Amino acid sequence: MAGTSFTxxxxxxxxxxxxxxxxxxxxxxxxxxxxxxxxxxxxxxxxALTGDQYVASPHPVTGKPGWWERMVGPGKPIDTDRYHVVxxxxxxxxxxxxxxxxxxxxxxxxxxxxxxxxxxxxxxxxVALLDELGIEQLHAVVGGSMGGMQALSLAANWRERAARVxxxxxxxxxxxxxxxxxxxxxQAIMADPNWRQGDYYDAAEQPDAGLAVARIxxxxxxLSEEALTGKFGRNLQDREAKSFGFDADFQVESYxxxxxxxFTRRFDANSYxxxxxxxxxxxxxxxxxxxxxxAFAGTSARFCLVSFDSDWLYPTxxxxxxxxxxxAAGAAVSFVELSAPHGHDSFLLDVPALDRVVKGFIE
Amino acid sequence: MAGTSFTxxxxxxxxxxxxxxxxxxxxxxxxxxxxxxxxxxxxxxxxALTGDQYVASPHPVTGKPGWWERMVGPGKPIDTDRYHVVxxxxxxxxxxxxxxxxxxxxxxxxxxxxxxxxxxxxxxxxVALLDELGIEQLHAVVGGSMGGMQALSLAANWRERAARVxxxxxxxxxxxxxxxxxxxxxQAIMADPNWRQGDYYDAAEQPDAGLAVARIxxxxxxLSEEALTGKFGRNLQDREAKSFGFDADFQVESYxxxxxxxFTRRFDANSYxxxxxxxxxxxxxxxxxxxxxxAFAGTSARFCLVSFDSDWLYPTxxxxxxxxxxxAAGAAVSFVELSAPHGHDSFLLDVPALDRVVKGFIE
Numbered sequence: 001m002a003g004t005s006f007t008x009x010x011x012x013x014x015x016x017x018x019x020x021x022x023x024x025x026x027x028x029x030x031x032x033x034x035x036x037x038x039x040x041x042x043x044x045x046x047x048a049l050t051g052d053q054y055v056a057s058p059h060p061v062t063g064k065p066g067w068w069e070r071m072v073g074p075g076k077p078i079d080t081d082r083y084h085v086v087x088x089x090x091x092x093x094x095x096x097x098x099x100x101x102x103x104x105x106x107x108x109x110x111x112x113x114x115x116x117x118x119x120x121x122x123x124x125x126x127v128a129l130l131d132e133l134g135i136e137q138l139h140a141v142v143g144g145s146m147g148g149m150q151a152l153s154l155a156a157n158w159r160e161r162a163a164r165v166x167x168x169x170x171x172x173x174x175x176x177x178x179x180x181x182x183x184x185x186x187q188a189i190m191a192d193p194n195w196r197q198g199d200y201y202d203a204a205e206q207p208d209a210g211l212a213v214a215r216i217x218x219x220x221x222x223l224s225e226e227a228l229t230g231k232f233g234r235n236l237q238d239r240e241a242k243s244f245g246f247d248a249d250f251q252v253e254s255y256x257x258x259x260x261x262x263f264t265r266r267f268d269a270n271s272y273x274x275x276x277x278x279x280x281x282x283x284x285x286x287x288x289x290x291x292x293x294x295a296f297a298g299t300s301a302r303f304c305l306v307s308f309d310s311d312w313l314y315p316t317x318x319x320x321x322x323x324x325x326x327x328a329a330g331a332a333v334s335f336v337e338l339s340a341p342h343g344h345d346s347f348l349l350d351v352p353a354l355d356r357v358v359k360g361f362i363e
Numbered sequence: 364m365a366g367t368s369f370t371x372x373x374x375x376x377x378x379x380x381x382x383x384x385x386x387x388x389x390x391x392x393x394x395x396x397x398x399x400x401x402x403x404x405x406x407x408x409x410x411a412l413t414g415d416q417y418v419a420s421p422h423p424v425t426g427k428p429g430w431w432e433r434m435v436g437p438g439k440p441i442d443t444d445r446y447h448v449v450x451x452x453x454x455x456x457x458x459x460x461x462x463x464x465x466x467x468x469x470x471x472x473x474x475x476x477x478x479x480x481x482x483x484x485x486x487x488x489x490v491a492l493l494d495e496l497g498i499e500q501l502h503a504v505v506g507g508s509m510g511g512m513q514a515l516s517l518a519a520n521w522r523e524r525a526a527r528v529x530x531x532x533x534x535x536x537x538x539x540x541x542x543x544x545x546x547x548x549x550q551a552i553m554a555d556p557n558w559r560q561g562d563y564y565d566a567a568e569q570p571d572a573g574l575a576v577a578r579i580x581x582x583x584x585x586l587s588e589e590a591l592t593g594k595f596g597r598n599l600q601d602r603e604a605k606s607f608g609f610d611a612d613f614q615v616e617s618y619x620x621x622x623x624x625x626f627t628r629r630f631d632a633n634s635y636x637x638x639x640x641x642x643x644x645x646x647x648x649x650x651x652x653x654x655x656x657x658a659f660a661g662t663s664a665r666f667c668l669v670s671f672d673s674d675w676l677y678p679t680x681x682x683x684x685x686x687x688x689x690x691a692a693g694a695a696v697s698f699v700e701l702s703a704p705h706g707h708d709s710f711l712l713d714v715p716a717l718d719r720v721v722k723g724f725i726e
Contacts, residue, residue, distance in 0.1 A: 018607035116607040176591035176615045180583045183616045186609065187579060187623065188551055191572035209554035216547045217580060220540065228539035234646060242644055244381035244479040246549070246636065250643065252539045253546045260550065273609065280613070281605055283597060312675075 002057040003030035003066075003085075007096055010128050014091070017118040023105065027129050028096025029053050029088035032072060033080030035135075042135045043078060043362065044126065044162070045087040046143030046150035049218070049275055050267055052095040055087045056080075060095075061266040067348060070355070077359035083139060088129055090122040090150070092274040097125070100270035101201060111270060112198035119146070119282045123153045127161065140164035140362045144347035145314070146275070149282050152322065155303070156284055156295040166361055168306045168354070169347040171318035172292055172325070173283040178313065181221050182276040185214030189269050198270050211269040212260030219259045224310035224343030228252060285325075292325035303333040304361040306347075306354065313344040334361070365420040366393035366429075366448075370459055373491050377454070380481040386468065390492050391459025392416050392451035395435060396443035398498075405498045406441060406725065407489065407525070408450040409506030409513035412581070412638055413630055415458040418450045419443075423458075424629040430711060433718070440722035446502060451492055453485040453513070455637040460488070463633035464564060474633060475561035482509070482645045486516045490524065503527035503725045507710035508677070509638070512645050515685065518666070519647055519658040529724055531669045531717070532710040534681040535655055535688070536646040541676070544584050545639040548577030552632050561633050574632040575623030582622050587673035587706030591615060648688075655688035666696040667724040669710075669717065676707040697724070 007028045013021040030053040035042060045055055045068070052059070056066040056073050072078045072085055089097035092114070100114040130138070141162040143151040148170025155165040171178075189195055192210025200206055223231075232252040236242065239249065248254040285292035303326050307319035316337045326333040338353050340346035347354065370391045376384040393416040398405060408418055408431070415422070419429040419436050435441045435448055452460035455477070463477040493501070504525040506514040511533025518528040534541075552558055555573025563569055586594075595615040599605065602612065611617040648655035666689050670682035679700045689696040701716050703709035710717065 112609075116609075173597065175588065176595045176597065176613075177583065177588045179597070179613050179615050180579075180591060180619055183611075183613075183619055184576065184579045184583065187620070188554075188576045190609075191551075191555065191576055193556055213547065213551045213554055213576065216543075216550060220543045220547065225538065225540045228543060232539045234536065234539065234542070234649075246475075246479075246553075246640065248546075250539075250542050250546075252542050256543055256546055257550070277609065286597075 003032045020115045025098040032085040035084040042084045044141045046147035048145035053087045053089045077355045091125045094268035094271040109201045119149045138162040142166040144168035165303045171314040179280045188213035207269045208264040215263040216256045216260045221313045222345040293328035296329035305335045308340045308346040311344045366395045383478045388461040395448040398447040405447045407504045409510035411508035416450045416452045440718045454488045457631035457634040472564045482512045501525040505529040507531035528666045534677040542643045551576035570632045571627040578626040579619045579623045584676045585708045656691035659692035668698045671703045671709040674707045
């Protein structure tokens with residue numbers, strides 16, 4: 001299946017947490033399935049750091065299947081025969097929504113003149129899109145990883161907009177270690193001379209080397225130690241013995257190099273800086289006076305949190321922390337820790353138990 | 364206290380696991396305390412990846428105290444009033460022993476012409492040093508992290524050379540995740556245009572940016588999530604509120620930038636490539652027909668392994684794996700997992716329980 005692609009240009013400027021605003025931002029999105037007459041069957045899917053709106057359509061750059069094809073489609077857990085699925089590229093990204101690569105009012109790319117944004121700013125743009133679509137209340141908002149942060153932010157700041165909130169492999173705040181890994185990626189990008197303080201869009205050389213290193217760093221955090229050992233161990237790549245050189249002797253090296261270089265084809269280095277910054281700034285309790293339960297006070301939405309036992313990026317303890325706050329706020333919440341070997345990436349991979357949880361919760 | 368510094372030039376070439384040899388390698392080392400008449404009170408200390416021979420002397424570049432001053436000295440757990448302590452810079456490194464920055468026979472730095480070495484090659488150089496010093500059998504060989512790999516390699520391959528083998532926070536093999544983090548560091552260095560395929564020694568600009576990124580990546584793995592949270596949490600650096608920019612807003616960012624840039628003053632980027640490669644190649648079982656117990660068959664040395672509960676780089680399971688092999692080989696082995704909050708770096712930090720274990724074992 002393929003979704004239908006749209007781009008909305010907001011006529012109102014979008015106010016931002018940093019104090020500024022984005023004049024007439026663009027929001028690129030895909031939809032799947034029909035919106036019913038009373039506009040009550042919409043599900044908003046929120047994508048992760050390097051994700052995009054191509055949930056269940058081939059990616060226009062790589063040609064690869066959408067990132068959640070296994071979950072979204074006719075008869076699938078998020079059944080497009082029943083639900084109208086909307087997924088928008090977040091602002092700050094690079095797949096059609098306004099970001100650092102977009103044209104500023106002077107006709108040149110914003111580059112580092114793009115304002116620093118927050119997760120709440122991303123959600124503000126999504127809410128503007130829902131307004132435009134006439135969707136008063138979502139049947140559900142669903143997101144994994146950074147998508148889960150957006151789902152939590154929507155639930156906390158626009159309380160009536162979602163009847164169900166499904167948060168997978170996510171967190172209510174970025175930890176020091178989470179920030180450290182992102183800072184590592186940013187330093188790798190900024191250390192690349194081709195980054196040119198962000199002004200590389202017209203240059204012959206792009207900061208691909210730095211962006212690839214950033215991607216490798218992130219990718220390691222997406223996989224569990226067990227997954228790496230199970231998948232690669234110490235196996236050699238296309239050779240019988242060590243080369244005693246600096247080629248990719250080990251399969252895991254070869255895999256990471258491939259992940260790094262493949263990523264630069266489809267992603268903008270400045271977007272990587274802006275989106276990681278937004279994630280590092282995310283602390284839902286801080287936004288609400290320091291107490292996470294206060295973020296959810298009086299909510300009438302139903303929540304479901306899912307974590308994976310092998311996820312060391314946003315471990316189960318982070319989901320439990322959110323669940324405790326929701327309990328303290330008197331919210332309806334269910335929680336499940338799923339056993340899956342893949343680490344953080346489990347939310348994107350073949351974990352049938354997740355399919356059942358998603359299907360069961362949104363029905 | 365200060366040690367005494369020496370540099371030995373081996374008259375014999377050093378054969379290497381990769382098939383080649385190093386002609387007349389230099390080995391720079393420090394000694395502390397007196398060697399007794401029957402040369403039976405020597406303790407060989409083996410240093411970690413970015414360590415050096417300055418165990419308990421001020422570092423000649425940074426002026427900082429030696430890396431194990433808390434452990435080595437008169438009246439300290441490794442008591443230099445009783446023991447003759449020897450610590451040599453490993454080959455491949457950059458503090459006086461032969462490495463990629465050393466002069467090759469053509470009078471120019473080896474750079475990437477330096478042969479790829481292994482942990483066993485490093486130990487082969489240490490054994491040559493012991494031969495030169497007339498030390499037939501060590502009272503003990505002691506090492507943490509990569510130093511522990513050397514201690515294990517010595518015990519396995521030169522069985523009579525050490526009566527006691529103390530291995531702290533180490534492993535008998537590099538896991539896929541260990542390799543992944545090192546590959547990340549190597550990619551960061553090689554992505555730096557100032558690296559110039561390793562030929563940067565005469566250049567105006569050095570590959571400091573890439574080396575700093577590699578150091579940041581490694582440093583994250585040296586600290587536990589709890590240590591980072593306890594030390595920094597989400598605290599801001601010298602400011603009241605987020606800057607909505609890309610400066611180091613968070614203390615953890617500032618700390619990592621400082622760690623990265625400070626490191627480039629004292630370490631050579633090519634050495635970082637060579638030593639990480641040696642560690643990734645390390646698999647003591649593979650060297651001995653695939654069965655780790657066979658590495659230790661017939662040993663008469665006493666072993667002690669120490670792990671830290673918060674070490675996720677070389678977790679307790681890796682030490683247990685070695686202990687099981689030693690048990691299978693019928694070796695005398697004791698093992699303790701210490702509780703310390705600092706992660707892998709615990710072996711260098713204030714953990715009084717470690718002092719007691721070290722003191723008790725070597726007596």
